Amino acid sequence: GENVEQHPSTLSVQEGDSAVIKCTYSDSASNYFPWYKQELGKRPQLIIDIRSNVGEKKDQRIAVTLNKTAKHFSLHITETQPEDSAVYFCAASSRSFQKLVFGTGTRLLVSP
Amino acid sequence: SQTIHQWPATLVQPVGSPLSLECTVEGTSNPNLYWYRQAAGRGLQLLFYSVGIGQISSEVPQNLSASRPQDRQFILSSKKLLLSDSGFYLCAWSVSRSEAFFGQGTRLTVV
Numbered sequence: 001g002e003n004v005e006q007h008p009s010t011l012s013v014q015e016g017d018s019a020v021i022k023c024t025y026s027d028s029a030s031n032y033f034p035w036y037k038q039e040l041g042k043r044p045q046l047i048i049d050i051r052s053n054v055g056e057k058k059d060q061r062i063a064v065t066l067n068k069t070a071k072h073f074s075l076h077i078t079e080t081q082p083e084d085s086a087v088y089f090c091a092a093s094s095r096s097f098q099k100l101v102f103g104t105g106t107r108l109l110v111s112p
Numbered sequence: 113s114q115t116i117h118q119w120p121a122t123l124v125q126p127v128g129s130p131l132s133l134e135c136t137v138e139g140t141s142n143p144n145l146y147w148y149r150q151a152a153g154r155g156l157q158l159l160f161y162s163v164g165i166g167q168i169s170s171e172v173p174q175n176l177s178a179s180r181p182q183d184r185q186f187i188l189s190s191k192k193l194l195l196s197d198s199g200f201y202l203c204a205w206s207v208s209r210s211e212a213f214f215g216q217g218t219r220l221t222v223v
Binding site: 006034042044045049099100101102105 | 211217
């Protein structure tokens with residue numbers, strides 16, 4: 001089955017810096033890769049996603065890149081702000097989207 | 113619009129007691145349904161997923177079970193809770209080729 005690995009587990013940056021979180025997946029049939037943000041005590045919420053027919057997607061300060069050959073994808077946050085502090089999860093899903101498998105999460109701390 | 117309801121929000125149960133967590137989805141038909149568990153400071157562990165009524169796939173062996181008696185209802189159960197069952201349980205739904213939406217979660221403490 002699918003296995004998703006995520007690094008780093010924690011990431012501390014200064015406000016204004018960029019943050020990069022990386023994930024690898026094992027199932028070459030996976031073709032949907034969402035990223036979720038979870039604030040303390042709350043439910044995860046989607047911030048951006050990418051499908052396997054696209055190599056990069058950007059939404060304001062957030063971008064995701066996908067390398068299907070290497071089976072890895074990354075989240076890039078530019079100009080980080082303190083409110084970006086949260087736990088970020090990557091995930092991968094098969095063609096039928098029947099099983100969404102998450103990475104272990106990255107705790108991002110943005111210091112003012 | 114679609115909504116997901118999960119209850120209760122918090123639960124404190126003694127070791128050996130039964131468990132029933134319920135999740136319902138409104139505004140969509142034949143969703144994929146999921147139960148995840150999140151231990152303190154840890155990632156999201158997929159416990160069960162369902163693609164239709166009565167169809168349950170288990171991801172990890174444990175003393176938990178899941179049922180889907182109706183199209184938009186997903187229930188997580190246990191006959192006897194263990195201390196290790198403590199955690200944050202999240203129900204989620206999705207439809208083909210779209211994101212998963214999470215319920216508010218249930219924080220379960222087994223004492």
